[in-house]
Amino acid sequence: MKILVVNGSPRKDGNIFRMLSAMKEEAEAKGFEVTSVSVSGLHVVPCTGCMTCRSRRECVLPEDDAQRVLRFIRECDVLVVGAPCYWGNIPGQLKVLFDRIVYGMMGESSSGIPEPLHKGKKAILVSTCSTPFPFNIWFSQSQGAVRALREILKWSGFKVVSAIQLGGTRKRQAGEKELEKCRRAIRKL
Numbered sequence: 001m002k003i004l005v006v007n008g009s010p011r012k013d014g015n016i017f018r019m020l021s022a023m024k025e026e027a028e029a030k031g032f033e034v035t036s037v038s039v040s041g042l043h044v045v046p047c048t049g050c051m052t053c054r055s056r057r058e059c060v061l062p063e064d065d066a067q068r069v070l071r072f073i074r075e076c077d078v079l080v081v082g083a084p085c086y087w088g089n090i091p092g093q094l095k096v097l098f099d100r101i102v103y104g105m106m107g108e109s110s111s112g113i114p115e116p117l118h119k120g121k122k123a124i125l126v127s128t129c130s131t132p133f134p135f136n137i138w139f140s141q142s143q144g145a146v147r148a149l150r151e152i153l154k155w156s157g158f159k160v161v162s163a164i165q166l167g168g169t170r171k172r173q174a175g176e177k178e179l180e181k182c183r184r185a186i187r188k189l
Helices: 014-028 050-057 065-073 091-100 142-156 177-185
Strands: 002-007 033-038 078-085 105-107 115-118 122-128 159-167
Touching: 002 014, 014 033, 014 078, 014 122, 014 159, 014 177, 033 177, 065 115, 078 142, 078 159, 115 142, 122 142, 122 177, 142 159, 159 177
Parallel strands: 002 033, 002 078, 078 122, 122 159
Antiparallel strands: 105 115
16 A cells, blocks of 8 residues: 655644654554655745646646655555644645646546546545644634645545544644554554
8 A cells, every 4th residue: 555645734843743753654564655745845836827737637837846746646545644724724835735736636527527536545634733622623723724635635536534633732742642543543544
């Protein structure tokens, strides 16, 4: 099984990194092939909204890291995406990446109806926010990032099998309890 882990956090050693690392270690221990990508280290030019990619099935902008990540997504069986909550949504760098690869995530019928290109693949989501638990859930803080990712992946054909949310990260790091939730999500695959 091929797993792609996408770290959408700009923090190099933050909670998202720790949680995704626990998942990666568990997946490798199970013998899965794991590829990791940190979005903050990518060079991705923002989408211009020209819509040419919808008919051509390729981006007209010069090749950058967006196409490389799309190749990884096409090859994976499971996509793991980690993103902290920024204003009830995903970080801008991650959104720019998904905007640039929309043509490789979902197609369009001749009448303009979206067609998922990754049907049958699974996804696991990980989100953090500074709002303490349970308020991060009640006030749709970390849930906002999860909701945005679910929307992107739903139209792409992915089935989200797990969503792990950690609140109160301003005052604490992901502990063993949260890391075990991450490992368990991999074991369920």
